[in-house]
Amino acid sequence: MGKLACFCILFFNVQLGLCMAPDLSILIVTYNSRRDIEKCLASLRDNSRGARVEIIVCDNASSDGTANFIAQHFPAVNLIRSAHNLGFGRANNLAAQHAHGRFFLLLNPDTWVEEDLAAAIVNFLDTHPEAGGCTPQHLNPDGTIQVGAIRELPTVESLFYQKTGLAYVFPRSRRFGRYCMTWWDHDEVREVEQAGACLALRREVFQQVGGFDESYFMYFEDVELCHAVRAAGYKIFSLSYARVYHIGGQSxxxxxxxxxxxxxxxxxxxxxxxxxxxxxxxxxxxxxxxxxxxxxxxxxxxxxxxxxxxxxxxxxxxxxxxxxxxxxxxxxxx
Structure with missing residues (x-):
């Protein structure tokens, strides 16, 4: 009876852990982000009702009190304090090692939500097995569409169009406006190639591609990640009905x-x-x-x-x- 009782207790604890495991792990990397992180975390706390969510913040040795502020005002957040600046990709990989969710949401600290973004992401990935990841519509602080937040992967040709100004002279052209997708009205759910400020991936997809390439310290690590996801045969979708506000360029x-x-x-x-x-x-x-x-x-x-x-x-x-x-x-x- 003693062994049976122990087995029952162990079985109950395992099942309880499975039931309480988060659907979505939101991973945020901060570096002197004190000005932005309060609005970001408060919006996630107040609007994440339809899915089980955990928030993990890896602070890259901020000198403006970011980590202490989070610890004091958002004790439910899993805070990782790095002794030095690891870079964006490496810090995200570290945060992912502490994550328990079925899906990862890679989120910039200069973002916020006004609706249940977590539930929208979880529902979409649960009902679209062909999707390796998804990204919401990105909005400027004034509510206008943030052009260029969702892009195609860069090529020499698209760089030429950007640098010569052809992309700006002919923004509605599918050829010249291809990199920033300025020809698109962002009014439909469609497959896209990359997004940076707010990108959700299945846990197994993130792990299969090896997470972020740590040879990038800053910039293009998100481009590299999306390239790897697509190269592995997975699709990324843009969700026109889900929204995130993004200031941009804060770091x-x-x-x-x-x-x-x-x-x-x-x-x-x-x-x-x-x-x-x-x-x-x-x-x-x-x-x-x-x-x-x-x-x-x-x-x-x-x-x-x-x-x-x-x-x-x-x-x-x-x-x-x-x-x-x-x-x-x-x-x-x-």
Whole structure:
């Protein structure tokens, strides 16, 4: 009877654990995100009612008190404190090791929801076995569609269209507007190639592709992940009826000059990985020509800096000029 009782207790505990396991593990990586994380976590807490959810935050050694704020105001969050900045991909992989959900939601800290996004994601993935992942419609803070948040995977051709301005002159063209999918009205559920700020994947899909490629420290790790998911034979769908608000560029604004360079370093890394050493040279040439033209424009604008509106993100026109000059000089080494 003693052994039977022990077996019954063990069986009950296992079944209870299975019943209480979360449907969705929301993984968030923070780095000096104190200004944004409160709204993000509060919205998830208040609007996640139709699915069992756990939230895991990996803080990349923030210096603005992000981790302490989360610990104090959101004690239900599983908080991982890294002693140093691991980078976005590696920190997400660490968070995934602590996750118990059937599905993972990779979410940026500068996002928030106003409806039950978790339930929408779980319901879609439960009823669409052909989907390896999904992403909601991304909105700007003012409620307009965030163009470019859901994109095609980059190619040399689409980079050329972006850098020459053809993508902006002909945004409704399926050819020229292909990268940012500006030809699409985001009004239907359809298969897409990549999304970054809010992407849900099945646990087994994330594990099968090995999670994030940790050779990317910042930028393009999400592109690489989506490429790997599709290469493994899985589909990613955009859900027009599910929404997430996204500010965008918050991490990049913390160190504009450095992150501007890192973006293009990661871009060249992506193209080298998938197109080879010879394939990355057209990318470098396109970037270099684009930067040369930008420097010409900025040089002409410098004398009139006080009369022109301030540049976005950059602290001054002169800082912007130096950033583009540095990229032109260093792109050949990427």
């Amino acid at each position: 990049a604004k913390q160190a504009v000059s450095k992150n501007f360079i890192e973006f293009y370093r990661s871009m060249c890394h992506y193209f080298r990985k998938h197109y080879g050493a010879a394939g990355v040279w057209p990318v470098k040439i396109i970037i270099a020509v684009s930067e040369l033209l930008m420097l010409l424009v900025l040089t002409l604008a410098l004398p009139f800096s006080k009369l022109l509106p301030p540049p976005q993100a950059w602290s001054s026109r002169w800082t912007q000029w130096r950033g583009h000059a540095r990229l032109l000089r260093e792109v050949w080494t990427f």
